Amino acid sequence: MSASIAVVPALPPAIEIKGLTKTYGSGALAFQALKGIDMRVEAGEFMMLIGPSGSGKTTLLSILGCVLQPTEGTALLFGDAIHGRKESELPRLRLEYIGFIFQGHNLMNALTAEENIAVPLELRGYSHRAALVEARETLTAVGLKDKFKKRPEELSGGQRQRVAVARAVAGKPPLILADEPTASLDAESGMQVTELLKNLCSERGHTVICVTHDNRIYHLADRKTFIEDGRIVREDEAH
Numbered sequence: 001m002s003a004s005i006a007v008v009p010a011l012p013p014a015i016e017i018k019g020l021t022k023t024y025g026s027g028a029l030a031f032q033a034l035k036g037i038d039m040r041v042e043a044g045e046f047m048m049l050i051g052p053s054g055s056g057k058t059t060l061l062s063i064l065g066c067v068l069q070p071t072e073g074t075a076l077l078f079g080d081a082i083h084g085r086k087e088s089e090l091p092r093l094r095l096e097y098i099g100f101i102f103q104g105h106n107l108m109n110a111l112t113a114e115e116n117i118a119v120p121l122e123l124r125g126y127s128h129r130a131a132l133v134e135a136r137e138t139l140t141a142v143g144l145k146d147k148f149k150k151r152p153e154e155l156s157g158g159q160r161q162r163v164a165v166a167r168a169v170a171g172k173p174p175l176i177l178a179d180e181p182t183a184s185l186d187a188e189s190g191m192q193v194t195e196l197l198k199n200l201c202s203e204r205g206h207t208v209i210c211v212t213h214d215n216r217i218y219h220l221a222d223r224k225t226f227i228e229d230g231r232i233v234r235e236d237e238a239h
């Protein structure tokens, strides 16, 4: 009997980008916001992207989030190219790969917490019932089991941002992109929401890129990448 050799394909990294640039506008008004970014993030990592205002963090996150196309360079999400795509292909890529968390919670004020999560899932093809089940499960996972029927205005800032975390992870997109998720919170709530995001994503296997310049939460990162003026200037592993 011949020995069979199992070939286990290596898991592609969550993100692999090379020579990425982004120029806004053209001619005399052209502005290069990203000036050649190389970056690799392994599946399951919790990476913080840190840099001053105007350094290109949101631009980079928007490219990774399939909202913007890069001007030059290549970007792979889980081995799948997201550069050189037509505008019309981007929504499908977003739905397949990405959960977003914004600086403000961006919840719909007219909807309850569970509806805020269930409605986008229904737009992604979930049945009404399956969407509600997933919404309640993720709200429970973020500690809001007793708030399913509350509207955003009936929740504290920290609770609203936890609903936003639940909405981002609902439907299990492999990549969570958070753009300054603690910016509108006090120190204590900011820390709690980031700890929650980290623990939840690690349990569920989501990869996270969290943009921040809130140095009170830096220690929660597996890895920190520092960006200045459209270039990556430093990377630190957690010790």
Ligand SMILES: Nc1ncnc2c1ncn2[C@@H]1O[C@H](COP(=O)(O)OP(=O)(O)O)[C@@H](O)[C@H]1O
Pocket (backbone or CB within 6 Å): 024, 025, 031, 033, 051, 052, 053, 054, 055, 056, 057, 058, 059, 060
């Ligand atoms: N749509 C746009 N058109 C022109 N310039 C832009 C646009 N968006 C961002 N910029 C510029 O690109 C630079 C990086 O912006 P951004 O990615 O939002 O930085 P950050 O999120 O780090 O504050 C800034 O100088 C900003 O003014």
Ligand SMILES: [Mg+2]
Pocket (backbone or CB within 6 Å): 057, 058, 059, 179
């Ligand atoms: Mg920004």
